[in-house]
Amino acid sequence: MFKRLILIYTCMIVIFIGGCKNSIDNPIPEIKGKLSIIEGIPVLHVWGTTYEQGFAQGYLLAETIVTFYNEIVIDSGGSEFVNTWNNVVLPNLNQITIPQIYADELRGILDGMESKLDGPVYINTFGRNLTYEDLVGVQSNEDILKMQRQCCSFSVWGLMTQDGHTLTGRNYDHPDVRSETEYRIIVVRSALESGELAWVSFCMPTETGCTTGINEQGITICQHDGHEDFSIDNASDIIYPDGLVHRRAIETARVETAQSDVTQVFREWAIASSCIPMVTWPYSGNGMASVVYEMDSNRSLDEGVTVREVEGNIPYQITANYYYKRPTQSTPDYRYDLLDSHLSSIADSGGIQYVDRDYAWQLLGETPANPPGSNGIIVYAVVFEPNKMLMHVAISENGQQAPFCKKVSFDITELLDGLN
Numbered sequence: 001m002f003k004r005l006i007l008i009y010t011c012m013i014v015i016f017i018g019g020c021k022n023s024i025d026n027p028i029p030e031i032k033g034k035l036s037i038i039e040g041i042p043v044l045h046v047w048g049t050t051y052e053q054g055f056a057q058g059y060l061l062a063e064t065i066v067t068f069y070n071e072i073v074i075d076s077g078g079s080e081f082v083n084t085w086n087n088v089v090l091p092n093l094n095q096i097t098i099p100q101i102y103a104d105e106l107r108g109i110l111d112g113m114e115s116k117l118d119g120p121v122y123i124n125t126f127g128r129n130l131t132y133e134d135l136v137g138v139q140s141n142e143d144i145l146k147m148q149r150q151c152c153s154f155s156v157w158g159l160m161t162q163d164g165h166t167l168t169g170r171n172y173d174h175p176d177v178r179s180e181t182e183y184r185i186i187v188v189r190s191a192l193e194s195g196e197l198a199w200v201s202f203c204m205p206t207e208t209g210c211t212t213g214i215n216e217q218g219i220t221i222c223q224h225d226g227h228e229d230f231s232i233d234n235a236s237d238i239i240y241p242d243g244l245v246h247r248r249a250i251e252t253a254r255v256e257t258a259q260s261d262v263t264q265v266f267r268e269w270a271i272a273s274s275c276i277p278m279v280t281w282p283y284s285g286n287g288m289a290s291v292v293y294e295m296d297s298n299r300s301l302d303e304g305v306t307v308r309e310v311e312g313n314i315p316y317q318i319t320a321n322y323y324y325k326r327p328t329q330s331t332p333d334y335r336y337d338l339l340d341s342h343l344s345s346i347a348d349s350g351g352i353q354y355v356d357r358d359y360a361w362q363l364l365g366e367t368p369a370n371p372p373g374s375n376g377i378i379v380y381a382v383v384f385e386p387n388k389m390l391m392h393v394a395i396s397e398n399g400q401q402a403p404f405c406k407k408v409s410f411d412i413t414e415l416l417d418g419l420n
Contacts, residue, residue: 028059028115029052029055030052031055031056031059031060031112032046032047032048032052032053032055032056033045033046033047033053033056033057033059033060034060034418035060035061038186038408038410039406039408040406040408041184041185041186041393041395041408042185042186043185043186043188043410043415044056044057044060044061044185044186044187044188045188045415045418045419046187046188046189046190047189047190047419048190049104049192049193050101050102050104050105050108050192051104051105051107051108052108053105053108053189053190054104054105054106054107054108054109054111054112054208055108055109055111055112055115056108056112057108057109057112057187057205057206058108058109058110058111058112058113058114058115058116059112059113059115059116060112060116061185061205062112062113062116062117062121063116063117064183064205065109065113065121065205065206066113066117066121066122066123066130068179068183068204068205069123069125069126069130070123070124070125071178071179071182071183072179072180072183073123073125073126074125074179075178075179075180078125082125082126082127084145085126085134085137085141088144088145089137089140089141089144089145090133090134090137092144093133093136093137093140093144095144095239095272096136096140096143096144096239096240096241096272097238097239097240098136098139098140098240098241098244099240099244099248101192101194102139102208102244102247103136105208106132106135106136106139106206106208107132109135109206109208110130110131110132110135113130135206138206138207139207139208139209139241139243139244140241142225142241142242142243142273143239143241143242143271143272143273144272150173150174150320150321150335150369150376151170151171151172151173151222151223151224151225151320151321152170152171152173152224152318152319152320152321152333152335152336152339152367153168153169153170153171153222153224153278153318153319153320154168154169154316154317154318154319154339154343154363155167155168155169155278155280155289155290155316155317156168156315156316156343156346156355157283157288157289157290157315157316158283158289158315159315159347159350159351159354160315160316160343160346160347160354160355161354161355161356162354162356163387164283164285165282165283165385165386165387165388166280166281166282166283166289166290166384166385166386166387167355167356167357167360167383167384167385168220168222168278168280168290168383168384168385168386169360169361169363169364169381169382169383169384170212170222170278170364170381170382170383170384171364171367171369171378171381171402171403172211172212172378172379172380172381172382172402173369173376173377173378173379174369174376174377174379175376175377180204180379181379181380181395181396181397183204183205184202184203184204184380184395185202185203185204185205186200186201186202186203186393186410186415187200187201187203188200188415188416188418188419189201190419191216192251195252196251196252197215197216197217197250197251197252197253197254198215198216198416198419199213199214199215199216199250199251200213200214200215200391200410200412200415200416201213202380202382202391202393207243208243208244208247209241209242209243209244209245209246209247210223210243210246210247210249210250211223211243211246212380212382213246213247213250214250214384214386214389214391214412215250215251215253216412216416217253217254217255217281217282218255218281218282218386218387218389218412219250219253219254219255219258219262219279219280219281219386220278220279220280220281220384220386221246221249221250221262221277221278221279222277222278222382223242223243223246223275223277224275224276224277224278224319224320224321225273225274225275225276225321226273226274226275226276226294226295226296226321226322226323227274227321227322238270239270239271239272239297240269240270240271241271242271242272242273242275242295244269245265245266245269245271246277248265248269249261249262249265249266249279252265253265253279253281255281255282258279258281258291259279259291259307262279262291262293263293263305263307266293266295266304266305267303267304267305270297270299270304271295271296271297271304272297273296273297274295274296274297275295275296276292276293276294276295276319276320276321276322276323277292277293277295277319278290278291278292278317278319279291279292279293280384280386281386282386282387283386283387288309288310288315288317289315289386290310290316290317291307291308291309291317292307292308292317292319293305293306293307293308294306294308294323294324294325294326296326301326301327302326306323306325306326308324308325314347315347316343316346316347318336318339318340318343319336320333320335320336321333322336324336335367335368338366338367339363339367342363342366343355343363357383357385357392360383361381361383361394361403361407362403364378364381364383364402364403365381365401365403365404368401369401377396377399377401377402378396378401378402378403379395379396379402380393380394380395380396380402381393381394381402381403382394389411389412389413390409390410390411390412391409391410391412392407392408392409392410393407393408393410394406394407394408
């Protein structure tokens with residue numbers, strides 16, 4: 001369905017004021033966006049203010065968003081999901097803060113959809129019109145419901161790679177839900193006049209935070225849920241959706257100061273949930289090229305953020321869904337141990353063995369989403385090459401684990417050039 005709906009935009013649409021009207025008396029504003037298909041994956045370019053970027057997404061993806069919302073509700077439990085959404089998620093949104101700059105984008109998405117569809121946007125599975133609060137809920141529901149996806153990442157550099165450059169692999173795991181695999185998009189966002197960097201996100205429609213992304217300087221951020229039992233009730237007075245906190249970090253992190261830039265954001269923007277993001281950057285020939293953050297609502301410990309750096313001169317790092325430095329009662333993660341057994345062997349070879357792109361895919365494929373017998377699946381996998389500004393993605397097809405499916409490569413510099 002997604003591919004059928006999106007084909008009407010493959011001409012890289014750009015609509016200008018006065019060029020089209022949604023009614024005789026109401027001309028639509030300029031659509032500061034364009035939509036294309038690259039090897040089967042929709043790529044949305046948006047620019048301008050955050051409101052204008054949101055409007056472009058809402059307008060260009062209006063029909064797709066409606067279909068996606070209807071299908072993901074059905075895939076996620078139907079009436080039971082709707083009941084949880086209406087009676088748990090929406091009533092708790094007053095405990096979540098959406099910074100104005102991102103609230104503007106969400107309002108833009110809704111306005112763009114209503115402009116394209118000539119009025120309120122009806123969602124059949126909700127039995128009502130889509131609201132701004134629903135879009136806020138999309139950014140916040142995992143924090144409120146304490147949802148826990150099984151994900152993992154690793155990063156290697158220096159003697160661990162053939163050219164010494166950074167290479168980062170990432171699995172995004174989830175129960176096998178069809179809509180999770182069929183509606184993946186790439187969003188390319190322009191730099192903002194207020195100084196935020198341009199960045200590229202691999203996400204779902206209307207997901208405005210950063211789950212998996214890379215910015216114009218080659219900083220990557222991959223989000224991982226923690227399995228610690230924290231809640232909104234014991235968080236600080238002002239808390240933000242963790243996806244938007246990751247977005248703030250990727251929009252402001254410069255390559256020369258990546259770790260300190262990200263750390264500052266994570267300590268200033270409190271979250272309610274437990275999460276363990278990995279941040280990587282282009283390797284410069286010395287030091288490290290990766291850092292992992294263990295975060296939760298316990299602000300009395302390291303201001304809510306414990307920084308996990310590599311130990312000694314080991315040129316690799318791994319993260320999954322459990323803490324390894326922050327105090328915890330968690331059981332060690334089997335995926336962490338699997339990756340560590342492979343990467344430690346390569347590190348011990350002293351440069352004789354190394355990780356290239358093909359081996360990165362092999363490692364991701366050998367790191368299952370969940371223990372045998374569960375219904376988890378690697379929904380998508382990504383390999384980043386930050387020094388080369390490349391991103392390679394694979395999406396699960398027909399129930400197959402993503403690392404074994406078709407790989408599509410994107411030149412991030414070319415994607416960002418498409419904003420001009």
